[in-house]
Amino acid sequence: MRLEFIYSSIIAGILTGTSLCSLSSVAAQVMQSASYQIQSDSINVGGGLSSSSNFELESTAGELATGESSSSNYELKAGYQQMQEVFLALTGATAVSLSPTLPGVTGGTANGSTTVTVITDSPSGYQLTIKAEGSPAMQKGADTIADYTPSGDPDFTFTTGATDSHFGYSPEGVDVVQRFLDNGTDTCNTGSAETAGACWDGLTTSAVAIASNTDANHPLGATTTVTFRVGIGGSVLQPPGTYTATTTLTALPL
Amino acid sequence: MRILFLITAFVFVSTCVPVFAAEETFIVETTVADADTTPPTAPSNLTATPISTSRIDLAWDASADDVSIAGYRVFRDAVAIATTTATSYADTGLTASTTYSYYLDAFDPTGNTSSSSVAVATTTRAETVTNTGGGGGGGNVFYLDSLEIVPNEYGVRIQYVTRSSLRGVVRWGQSAAYELGASSEETFSRTHETVLTGLLPGTRYLFSLEGVTPSGGGQVIIESSFTTNTLDDTTPPTNPRAFSGTASGTDVVLSWLNPNDSDFASVRIIRSDRFYPLDTADGWLVYEGSGTSFHDVDVLAGGTQYYAIFAYDIHGNISSGAVTAVSPEGAPSVSETPPDEEGAPYSVGPLEFSFADLIFSQDGERRFVSDDNTLVVDGGKPVTVQLPYNLAPEALKAAVFQARMQNEDGDDTLFLLRADEDKEFYTATIGPFTEAGITSAFVVMYDFLNSQVGYVRGLIDSRFVTSDGETGEVAVDAPWFTTIPIVLRLSIFVCIVVMLVIVTYSRRKASVVQM
Numbered sequence: 001m002r003l004e005f006i007y008s009s010i011i012a013g014i015l016t017g018t019s020l021c022s023l024s025s026v027a028a029q030v031m032q033s034a035s036y037q038i039q040s041d042s043i044n045v046g047g048g049l050s051s052s053s054n055f056e057l058e059s060t061a062g063e064l065a066t067g068e069s070s071s072s073n074y075e076l077k078a079g080y081q082q083m084q085e086v087f088l089a090l091t092g093a094t095a096v097s098l099s100p101t102l103p104g105v106t107g108g109t110a111n112g113s114t115t116v117t118v119i120t121d122s123p124s125g126y127q128l129t130i131k132a133e134g135s136p137a138m139q140k141g142a143d144t145i146a147d148y149t150p151s152g153d154p155d156f157t158f159t160t161g162a163t164d165s166h167f168g169y170s171p172e173g174v175d176v177v178q179r180f181l182d183n184g185t186d187t188c189n190t191g192s193a194e195t196a197g198a199c200w201d202g203l204t205t206s207a208v209a210i211a212s213n214t215d216a217n218h219p220l221g222a223t224t225t226v227t228f229r230v231g232i233g234g235s236v237l238q239p240p241g242t243y244t245a246t247t248t249l250t251a252l253p254l
Numbered sequence: 255m256r257i258l259f260l261i262t263a264f265v266f267v268s269t270c271v272p273v274f275a276a277e278e279t280f281i282v283e284t285t286v287a288d289a290d291t292t293p294p295t296a297p298s299n300l301t302a303t304p305i306s307t308s309r310i311d312l313a314w315d316a317s318a319d320d321v322s323i324a325g326y327r328v329f330r331d332a333v334a335i336a337t338t339t340a341t342s343y344a345d346t347g348l349t350a351s352t353t354y355s356y357y358l359d360a361f362d363p364t365g366n367t368s369s370s371s372v373a374v375a376t377t378t379r380a381e382t383v384t385n386t387g388g389g390g391g392g393g394n395v396f397y398l399d400s401l402e403i404v405p406n407e408y409g410v411r412i413q414y415v416t417r418s419s420l421r422g423v424v425r426w427g428q429s430a431a432y433e434l435g436a437s438s439e440e441t442f443s444r445t446h447e448t449v450l451t452g453l454l455p456g457t458r459y460l461f462s463l464e465g466v467t468p469s470g471g472g473q474v475i476i477e478s479s480f481t482t483n484t485l486d487d488t489t490p491p492t493n494p495r496a497f498s499g500t501a502s503g504t505d506v507v508l509s510w511l512n513p514n515d516s517d518f519a520s521v522r523i524i525r526s527d528r529f530y531p532l533d534t535a536d537g538w539l540v541y542e543g544s545g546t547s548f549h550d551v552d553v554l555a556g557g558t559q560y561y562a563i564f565a566y567d568i569h570g571n572i573s574s575g576a577v578t579a580v581s582p583e584g585a586p587s588v589s590e591t592p593p594d595e596e597g598a599p600y601s602v603g604p605l606e607f608s609f610a611d612l613i614f615s616q617d618g619e620r621r622f623v624s625d626d627n628t629l630v631v632d633g634g635k636p637v638t639v640q641l642p643y644n645l646a647p648e649a650l651k652a653a654v655f656q657a658r659m660q661n662e663d664g665d666d667t668l669f670l671l672r673a674d675e676d677k678e679f680y681t682a683t684i685g686p687f688t689e690a691g692i693t694s695a696f697v698v699m700y701d702f703l704n705s706q707v708g709y710v711r712g713l714i715d716s717r718f719v720t721s722d723g724e725t726g727e728v729a730v731d732a733p734w735f736t737t738i739p740i741v742l743r744l745s746i747f748v749c750i751v752v753m754l755v756i757v758t759y760s761r762r763k764a765s766v767v768q769m
Contacts, residue, residue: 093278100527100538101285108535110284111528118276138284145284160535167284185648195649196702230284234535237364238286245282252275 086122087218090251098230107232109160118175118211119221122253125214128224129207130169133246137203138167138230140243145230147202153189154199156182160231165238167245168200168231171210173224180210200229207250214254293366294319297326297341297358302376305480306403307350310376313342316568317360317368321542324363329370331355339570342484353377379478395420396465396473399444407483409451412461415444416475420465422446423472430460430477442468456484487569491515492636493669494573495685497563499550499580506550506580508541510563513636513685517567520544524562525553529704530577531562532652532670554582562670574672574682577654598694600627603708605699607645610712612697613679614639623712629695633687633716640679641671641697651702653680657687657695657714671697687716 098110120126138145148158148168158168171180172194180199183191188199201208211224226249232238294317303311317323328336328343331354336343348354357373379401397417404411412424419442425432437448453459458481466472492513499508512518521544526537537560541548553559558581565573601608610623615638616631623629631637639655646653653671671680687693695714699707 088276090276090278093280095280096282098282098284101287103287103539108524108537108539112282112284114280116278133279138282167282193649197651198702228282231535232286235363240286240288242283242285246279247282248277248279250275250277 086120086253088118088120088122088126088251088253089221090116090118090128090249092116092223093249096228098228102230102232102238107160107165107234107236107238109158109229109231111227111229113225113227115223115225116249116251117221117223118251119218120251120253121216121218123216124254125216126212126254127209127252128175128211129209129250129252130171130203130226131207131248131250132203132205133248135205136167137245137247138243139245140239140241143239143241143243145232145238145243147204148200148229148231149202150200153187154180154201156186156188156195156198156200158197158200158229158231160233162233162235164231164233165236166202166231167243168202168229170197170200170227170229171224172196172227173211173222175211175213175222175224177209177212197227203245203247207248212254290321290362290364290366292320292362294323294360294362294368296369297360297371300356300358300371300374302354302356302374303481304376304378305344306401307379308348309344309346309403310348310354310356310378311342311344311481312356312358314358314371316341319360319362319366321362321364324361326358326360327367328358329356341568348378350378395467396475398463398475401463401476401478403478403480405480405482407455407485409449409453410459410480410482412446412448412450412463414446414463416446416465417444418465418467419444420446420467422448423464423466424448424450424461425464426450426459426461428457428459432460432462434459453482455482457482487517487567488571490571490573490683491518491565491567492573492683492685493576494521494563494565495576495688496667497561497576497578498667499559499561499578501554501580501583504552504554504582506553506559506561507547508550508561508563508578509547510576511685512544512546513565513573515565515567517569518544519566519568522564522566523548524564525550526560527556527558528560529700530560530579530652530654530668530670531575533575533672534564534572536562554580557582558585575670576684577668577670598711600712601708601710603699603706605647605708605710607641607710609695609697609710611645612639612641612710612712626713627711628692628713628715630715630717631687633690633718635686636683637687638681638683639669639671639697640681643673643677643679646680647699647701647707649701650699650707651704652700654698654700655682655684655695656698657684657693687714690716690718692716 092114093116094114096112096114098112100108100110102108102110116128118126118128132147136144136147138147146164146166148155148166154170158170160166176194179189180201181191182188182193182195182198184193184195210226211222213222228245230243297314297317300312300314303313305311312328314326317326323339325337325339326341326343327334328338328345330345335345345354345356353375354377355373355375357370359370360368395416395418399415399417401412401414404413414422416422421439421442423436423438425436427433427435437450439446439448458479460477460479462477463475464472465475492515494513495511497508497510499506508523510521512521520542522534522539523541524531524534524537525540531537540550540561550559550561558579560577560579562575562577564575609627609629612623614621614623614629614631616635621629621631621637641653655669655671657667657669667684669682669684671682673680692713692715694711696709696711698709701707
């Protein structure tokens with residue numbers, strides 16, 4: 001009997017937690033037009049419509065706002081039409097060590113990648129941006145490796161000339177922005193193909209959008225893989241050592 | 255129980271933290287290895303040849319380096335006057351009858367500099383030259399006021415001014431006999447110009463200038479020489495053949511055959527753990543030299559290793575590359591060899607071309623694929639394979655020409671087809687097949703996920719040149735008498751028939767006499 005009560009409490013807790021998590025996507029409904037979006041509406045049991053020449057207010061009655069609870073790990077706004085905040089999580093980013101070690105004389109290319117997942121219940125979706133802390137991004141004391149500089153749109157192919165020494169990135173994933181999509185052949189920012197290993201750009205200290213979506217993706221989320229590459233041409237004498245680029249990925253709810 | 259309820263609810267709620275933005279900061283790092291510190295060897299056999307009153311030509315033997323030679327610095331009288339990647343230099347703008355001293359050194363891409371070569375000295379030609387019969391000075395009619403020799407790859411322009419009005423005659427050859435010809439002017443003048451054409455590039459010629467007076471007297475004014483310019487070679491060398499690797503523990507043993515090109519210099523082997531290196535910067539440089547084998551130590555612990563070998567010629571041209579992949583012992587091979595049996599499909603995958611659309615050539619002459627998808631080649635000569643760029647799949651990462659050639663273990667040899675700068679063709683030049691017979695050949699396509707997109711297959715019938723000059727008509731293992739010219743074979747046949755008739759007639763006559 002006592003065991004059944006414990007199970008009942010756990011199940012009740014799960015249901016309560018789950019319903020709190022999914023409050024925005026179940027209880028609140030979304031209406032939108034080309035210009036505006038209403039994140040939640042209500043079926044009234046009381047109150048009424050008030051209006052003036054400038055405003056229109058629809059008040060409700062019959063439900064209680066139980067208030068806000070928070071700790072260092074969570075924030076809960078329970079109750080009816082508490083101000084709705086979206087849930088957004090960015091996970092998976094790890095340090096990237098490019099491989100192989102590049103010969104200082106003959107040059108070559110070194111590659112590495114990290115994959116992140118963005119989960120959000122924002123009805124308007126999210127945007128993922130990338131930026132570097134320094135300029136150029138890849139540095140070793142006074143020695144640097146230049147940022148990859150495509151001519152306008154990202155380069156379909158990462159091209160390293162004999163005198164080049166540069167560092168670039170290429171995002172891939174289901175939500176990659178148009179700028180990093182391609183025509184499947186040789187041009188980026190055109191077409192809808194997501195050719196693997198294509199469309200290369202250089203990091204800047206300003207955030208650059210690499211992925212976005214206009215819908216909520218909770219609970220599955222969307223993954224984006226960012227591949228980094230350093231290319232050193234055969235005529236470049238790149239000082240030996242370990243170069244680092246402090247990189248930041250930021251996910252914003254829309 | 256209320257506590258249990260709250261804890262459970264908390265756990266679930268805490269997994270969905272509401273935020274305005276989420277941010278992850280991480281480090282991307284790359285390592286560049288130490289630079290080369292070994293200097294090249296000093297250039298050797300430096301020679302200085304006076305060409306004219308204002309020009310001296312230098313030539314020397316190439317230096318060696320553990321990486322490569324980036325160039326040479328030329329010093330005249332201890333002052334650096336030029337940098338060149340060639341092994342010759344023409345020093346111009348000099349003063350007549352002046353002695354100059356030269357030496358040079360070599361440097362590699364890192365900037366390591368060799369010791370200086372042995373210095374040589376020579377003197378430019380005298381500004382005026384008289385014939386042996388002349389007394390010199392202004393009174394001699396056979397007197398040169400100036401001489402300029404300007405060679406190019408296939409000819410030379412010889413300009414000279416004589417003190418008197420003469421009719422010039424130039425004789426030239428590769429020996430002092432001037433066996434190649436003579437060019438005679440039709441009019442008398444003090445200024446002369448003779449242009450010789452049809453010469454061989456990079457060849458030394460001797461010549462003489464002869465002056466003829468209006469009265470008919472003539473004498474040799476000068477005898478000298480010039481060397482035509484060498485051609486600017488932009489043709490890549492043939493790929494190394496029989497490039498293969500075997501696993502030995504965690505080591506890889508590579509072997510290959512170097513191309514037979516006369517200007518072959520060395521090979522470079524690049525290694526990658528991702529895919530076949532597509533150029534000389536697409537991975538680790540593990541070997542450079544002119545050997546035919548290499549032991550790559552302790553590399554298979556990281557899984558399958560991909561190798562590409564590129565041939566260099568002395569002019570710096572690079573072959574398209576031959577490739578191989580070596581997997582750890584017991585691991586499945588990554589080399590997906592298309593089926594080679596009779597009846598196998600000639601095309602697999604969404605490809606818009608066939609084997610017959612490939613362009614094959616030998617010695618600059620195109621060889622066509624027959625209706626039965628077979629290409630006949632001269633087994634003693636290199637073969638150039640070209641795939642028109644517009645026929646290749648759009649998302650093509652690499653195209654590999656795969657053929658069973660002379661190879662110790664009988665495996666296929668794989669060659670990269672490299673796109674040219676104008677994006678007209680993917681091209682590879684492969685060495686001679688060296689053995690007669692018919693074998694399958696493939697062009698295999700890989701996409702950017704390193705997966706095979708598809709392939710086309712054809713047959714290559716390797717044959718050899720017969721002694722009557724017909725190419726590709728008789729296999730090397732054909733009966734011995736097929737190598738005898740057909741005229742000689744007919745002559746022998748007629749002789750035998752005549753002898754048989756004579757013998758038969760003689761025996762019959764003898765038997766009639768006995769009766």
